[in-house]
Amino acid sequence: MTVAMRDTPVTPDVVAAHGLRPDEYDRIVELLGREPNFTELGVFSLMWSEHCGYKYSRAWLSELPSRGPQVVQGPGENAGAVDVGDGLAVVFKMESHNHPSAVEPYQGAATGVGGILRDVFTMGARPIAMLDSLRFGNLDDPHVRYLFRHVVRGVGDYGNCVGVPTVGGEVVFDDSYAGNPLVNAMCVGLLRHEDLMRATAAGPGNPVYVLGASTGRDGIHGASKLASTELSEDSAESRPTVQIGDPFTEKLLLEATLELIASGAAVGVQDMGAAGLTSSSSEMAARGRTGIEIDVARVPRREPGMTPYEVLLSESQERMLVVARPDQETALMAIAEKWDLPCTRVGVVTPDQEWRILEDGDEVCRIPVAALVDEVPRYAREVDAPQYLAEVHARMPGPAAVAAIDPLAAIETLLSAPTIACKRWVWEQYDHTVQTHTMLGPGRADAALLLLPGTRSAIALATDGNGRYTYCDPRRGGALAVVEAARNVSCVGARPLAVTDCLNFGNPEKDAVYFQFVEAVRGIAEACRALDAPVVSGNVSFYNESPAGAIHPTPTIGMVGLLEDRDERPRGEAAGGDAVVLVGANGSHLGAGCLLSEVLGLVAGRAPDVDLEAERRHAEIVRSLIREGLASVAHDIGDGGLAVAAAEVCFGLPSGLGIALDLPAGDDSPHGALFGEDGARYLLVVPAVSLVEVRERLAATGAPWRQAGRVTDDGRIGFGAVGSRERNELQRLWEEAIETRMENLEDQR
């Protein structure tokens, strides 16, 4: 079998089965100066895949701002890093694991968490937080509940075991994700600047090691689009393409890697993630402008009979490629032994910039490093706006149809919609208090807030994205993901520092999807520039399509903000008689919003307009009010508008308190004011004694604002002339919406 596979002739059919186009194959022949053998073809198909090589996206990603005085490490490494003062840097990245989670939700989600953890600790940073941005179809569908239940469990089991708190994220339910859920995991790590380790294969002659788990046949189809028949027709048994996670080994690998980096024995470290040994070794060599020679016969195997092809392409989890200093082998081995991890010398850094693979000393691949990493084809094309956009915009219901919606019933529908409802069922399954630095964990505020040990400061973390907005208005949708994250970070008093982006789209070979992607990236770039929040790391996930069609285009933004003095955070205290203040204009924009989607079942209209200058100014105003103790609660107005924001603020107040909203005078229909999702808006609770000062301060800024109501002692939530409801009644709807659906015993398996 082994010989047969190695000697498989490279025919046009085999090339096509590897997902390579004829012109791409011709380019490979040109770069090599000969025909590739079967193994080399497999290597090219991986490295030139969108997943590893970003061939459709890279041209546009370069438009994203990635520089700034706060940036310690921009894109191109395992993760990005920003300065947070006190000699510390925060290392972070978000990555998708969508397709594996669709096929095998538990392992798919778990290994997604594992992969992003490794990206962060290979940089020498100890992971201090995880956030998970999840999207599923309609929860009334039993298969969706199955995916949701197992993804959440997979995320939890992995992070909980490794001991990294999951402090935030988001969960959205929408039909467009029914066949293709999104599982985006963000990891945040902390290090001292001088400990930053880069994934470079520097120093010809330096030995190369594989540290961690042995290599099996799992995940061989993972990153590329190999036809399964090519690999399995001779296999004794078929293996699932989804990798299997082992969080215990990950924990050992984490500790060993950090100890190794601290010891100075390593020159460079890289996770063997997507495309395993192939991508890690070639990318490390590319960064070091060196070559690398690896003998696959030395790589520890989990099973006999593996071909070089399989060893090179395996995506077995919990493995690291380490380039060590030549005189440090004893130190390296002592650390590996302490943590009971296999560590095997598999190769050497070479001066010739060739990627050379041996099997027992016989050469099986020889490819210039640049051909694999730098010569990846790049496709950029101009496409017109797809026709569906005009149709969606035209579908916007008229004023009469909107006015016919019963506002109080709509409020109940919105609060019990799983996308808006309380996510306690999710985050109680995540350990969010381990490491004892979680000041504000999940469900406590718009962003998580973490102490930075040994300093006065704290970092704020949030993830955001809105597929419906991006579907209706790709450019606005991209920008809105960024500004929403900035609002959330600002609501805990922190200033945006930088972002990581996870771009989930359909098939980029289709013009409509490509348009969505290009426009969304432009929107992200504009917003990040305006808010001075460069993109330091990220990930592109294309081909998110099921037989039902493409997902809503969903750029997800993970933001890190800095609060220099942790005491300048909102205190969350409130009492009857405190004022409720709206910073920003009155609402009016219902297009692409939750009122239409949740109440009318409509995806229609344009997304809210984006005023980046107002976003920047209003965020600054809110931060300064929080800093000076003038706002005790701050919440951004997003999904479901003022009505939902007011209810959510109220649910966070001590029991017994209520909120009475005043609606702006003179409106015929209250729907815009209650449910409008216009941007740059915040709802604040201002202590009664501070109201005069806040009025003066806000008047001086020139920004639109009004007192939108007050905190009451009557335990009711009032929506102006529209009416009121018992707070407890609304809170129960909101708290139990997901739990009730998930406690369906027939599902439990």
Add this chain to the structure above:
Amino acid sequence: MSPVPIGVVRFPGTNCDQDVFDAVAATAGAQPVWLWHKETGLRGVRGIVLAGGFSYGDYLRAGAIARFSPIMERVIAFAKSGGPVLGICNGFQILAEAGLLPGALMRNDRLTFVCRDQPLRVDSVRSPFTASFRPGEIVRFPIAHGEGNYVADDETLDRLETAGRVVFRYVDEDGRVTAAANPNGSARSIAGIASENGMVLGLMPHPDRAMSLLVGSEDGRGVFRGLMEAAA
């Protein structure tokens, strides 16, 4: 007076080791000392903490393998000679597996991992670990576990109750024992129990995560103060 050395045991999968180390360091008069699981001596410590985590991965049963490790042989002997041992979360599971405490910790009745801030009632101040609390005092420690459902036969439970060995119980915000306030199905809402001499305490909630109001509670300080005083 020189500080009292308190050992913090690190199994390879312990993940609350640093939290416990910091909690001991924050306790006046105590000094934390690392104890690696492969060690066969106790480095002269006068008290020991088994921290939370997943000791050896715990794919079989929480704590089932840890009890056979070299360090545990020494810990068991130390406890049997009357030394104070505190087991938190996975540490409690290991103490039960090792037979230092009666009963066992099973999967949570709701079958899912649960992490939340949990009100607890101090039901016994007989153990040195709770000597600084008032009987019936309500404290808040975070919980975070998948296997915290305490089970024992009725006779054992009765014996624990009458001997004042039920130290912590899960309660609601008003201090009442209710089914809804019991996060994992534990028999009689038991969150923590002590050995006969009171010197071994096992509990599922995390006093190590309740050491500062910045993270929501400093009620855990009393437990570490009690450990330090028992070890002094």
